[in-house]
Amino acid sequence: MIADDERVVRDGLRMIIETQRDMSVVGTAGDGEQALRLALALRPDVLLLDVRMPGRGGLWTLTELSRRGATEAGTTNTLMLTTFDMDEYVDEALARGASGFLLKSASYEELVGAVRAAARGEGALSPRVARRIIDGYVADQLGQSDNGAERQRLNGLTPRELEILHLLGKGFNNAEIARQLVVSEHTVKSHVSRLLAKTGCRDRGQAAVLARQTLPDPRGRE
Template identity: 45%
Template structure:
């Protein structure tokens, strides 16, 4: 198998509706491991493998995958640049950043680049599969544990002013579009709470929380929950620690 590989499409009747996945990682053994996990699952199809960012961008354009599993550190064009190019050119292709947290300093930048979430490389196979299905459905993967860990590591790069102040000029005008309850929900999302946890905190149903999250995304012109977390910290609505 070459370093950048296009794999044959499945021939079963369900192949047309399978979630199409592109793997982008410079380590062939890791790609092989991910492929073995994903191909053992019904409804998932690995359509290609790329060993660097440039190949990932090219293959994303040719194959139009539903989801790209993207390593951050690759030779030549890195995963962040590749993510930005793929998301801009092919908004229907979702990107999941793969990171090892202890060494990757750029996961937050990956979210800014348009990734729909990020996973640890040692994620359990079942969680990897679920994350791909979640992202392919149009949602984002920002688990409370990962969000909190991200803030611990990258908090020094985020605003430190008073909550909601954002730039020195005062509160960010985008936040004025939200109701008091929507602002409260956005704050809890940015703190890493799941919909169920937010529902418990606010004494409302999980369906109500989902409605509020949808309203927040719509009013702020955000693609998903990940972008909501990024905006909350960039505007200073929530502060690290």
């Protein structure tokens, strides 16, 4: 389902999504209140929800969906859409139960990949948004942790696991990592599970922060 106040955006997103054999658009909405009513009635697998709409915006809609249990696991996964990547929108959306956050400038591949990831119950952030979040966490933690001690957590990782950890740090999802390394998504998931166990990271987010703290930047900066 698509909720955006601009018809041209709704039509464009519908056109992209319906080119995929495994996807269909069950409904569209032009404001937050209509989006809430339709989402509760249709229970879509994925809701593309614009942050800023006239009247009730997407954050209000997301809050109401969450309050009514419509964003719990196995229900509707919500991807927030916006023209802006302002930190307060990202923080608010994720805090209110969004599955991901995409800029409207995202590429065709990013959009389709994010919808598929959300449908599987995985988080999906555009690379720009993911990098900003990770950089923010790293900035907060560098003054609190010993970088040398953090590097010791990488002991025992195989070269392939280090490659994947580096790509996690860049905000890549499983499908993007699989394409980058020319392996299957199943293989990537197995490597991610092992590297999380070896490094003691609770989830992919923590692993991404660890990567940014400990692995060299490809431009020569750590």
